[in-house]
Amino acid sequence: MLQQIGSHARYIQSVLRGTAREDSAATPEYVKRSWLRCLTQYHLDPQSQREPFVLPRQERLARKEQNLELVSFADTEMAHLYHQLAGSGYSIILTDRDGVLLDYYGDLSFRNAAFRTGLVLGAVWSEEHGGTNGMGTCLFERAPLIVHRDQHFFSRNTGLTCCAAPIFDYQGDLVAVLDASGESDRAQQHTLVLVNMSAQMIENRMFLHRFRDASVVRFHSRPELVGTWGEGIIALDASGVIAALDRNALFQLGFKCTGELVGAPLERLFNISLSALVGRSQKKSFHALPIYDTRHGGRFFAVGPLRPRTTRYPQPGAVCSMSWSSAIR
Incomplete structure (x- = not known):
């Protein structure tokens, strides 16, 4: 009232x-x-x-x-x-x-x-x-x-x-x-x-944009959500180590901050090396492929590495199948 x-x-x-x-x-x-x-x-x-x-x-x-x-x-x-x-x-x-x-x-x-x-x-x-x-x-x-x-x-x-x-x-x-x-x-x-x-x-x-010159790995626990607003994003520098992770990546992987991950190889997070991910992604025509979390064995689907400038996100109406609770976490 x-x-x-x-x-x-x-x-x-x-x-x-x-x-x-x-x-x-x-x-x-x-x-x-x-x-x-x-x-x-x-x-x-x-x-x-x-x-x-x-x-x-x-x-x-x-x-x-x-x-x-x-x-x-x-x-x-x-x-x-x-x-x-x-x-x-x-x-x-x-x-x-x-x-x-x-x-x-x-x-x-x-x-x-x-x-x-x-x-x-x-x-x-x-x-x-x-x-x-x-x-x-x-x-x-x-x-x-x-x-x-x-x-x-x-x-x-x-x-x-x-x-x-x-x-x-x-x-x-x-x-x-x-x-x-x-x-x-x-x-x-x-x-x-x-x-x-x-x-x-x-x-x-x-x-x-900030990591437009880095290699980018994109992932999600649901393959259809790779490439949407809810995906996790990891940027890797020229030497192939982690330069940054976005909030979605931290949330999905169960980490609270990036400190212990920046500077580590991709194998710290997933059961695959950067070179292997590159090869498998190319063979799959950059469709999402299954990888596994090294800490808990959880399955994710990843694409990469891609240059960030190639990424185009669908608008919110296209991904409303995700639950509201996850959308406002």
């Missing part, structure tokens, strides 16, 4: 104290954690009517210049996501690591609400400035999430539903957030899945 401005602060306090008349159990823990940060760390007032913080023009231009590569790789995915959600009232937003809004695909029906709430280029949506919101809270939690209407900290934002997903670089540093925001009266899990899939494709494109 949308709260009146004067009651929103009381609503937040009642949920945090466990005295809310509504079912406070429906409020996600990450929202409660964010509310506490807003009250105790940032000293924000839920009923504040101050204008959203927008960077001066020159600083906005400098931010975009610093993130040209990110914006460039994100643009195609943002356009596809915008068209997928066409007619739903959602706008697609990209922020940098500090929550500064860098790029925006806006739905005309959402224009007035966007200006009212500060969803404009150069606006700062970190929690310190924007309170609990999809982009800022995603930056803190480092995970896909929905902030739905009254879950926003500031009263002026309680008409919004925000579905946000983080974007990481090849070193595992959070560099951006992709977000779909609108005035939907429902918290759309399906929208979050699409946003997260698009964010992962942006990550993959950035990874492949």
Whole structure:
């Protein structure tokens, strides 16, 4: 239920104290954690009517210049996501690591609400400035999430539903957030899945560009998903040792960080050498072939090595057979 401005602060306090008349159990823990940060760390007032913080023009231009590569790789995915959600009232937003809004695909029906709430280029949506919101809270939690209407900290934002997903670089540093925001009266899990899939494709494109001169091995536990947004990617340098792994590769192989793998040969991970994989891939016309995890014996399907620039990903609608739970892990 949308709260009146004067009651929103009381609503937040009642949920945090466990005295809310509504079912406070429906409020996600990450929202409660964010509310506490807003009250105790940032000293924000839920009923504040101050204008959203927008960077001066020159600083906005400098931010975009610093993130040209990110914006460039994100643009195609943002356009596809915008068209997928066409007619739903959602706008697609990209922020940098500090929550500064860098790029925006806006739905005309959402224009007035966007200006009212500060969803404009150069606006700062970190929690310190924007309170609990999809982009800022995603930056803190480092995970896909929905902030739905009254879950926003500031009263002026309680008409919004925000579905946000983080974007990481090849070193595992959070560099951006992709977000779909609108005035939907429902918290759309399906929208979050699409946003997260698009964010992962942006990550993959950035990874492949960063290692465009490396040899790349792509793999997945399901052969039909090799070449999609969910594949694991391993980059190997000229000497044939591991230079980097993306997040999907770490997740599928059960590792938490790349430290113990960078500099190791491919045989550290799989029961096949790089030269053998090259030979077998050529014989198979670069169709996915079975290989096995050396730690646990799990079966994967791999293609490689290929030059990253040859990889073309299907759009999210083509791979929706993957479970939603895996899509928003």
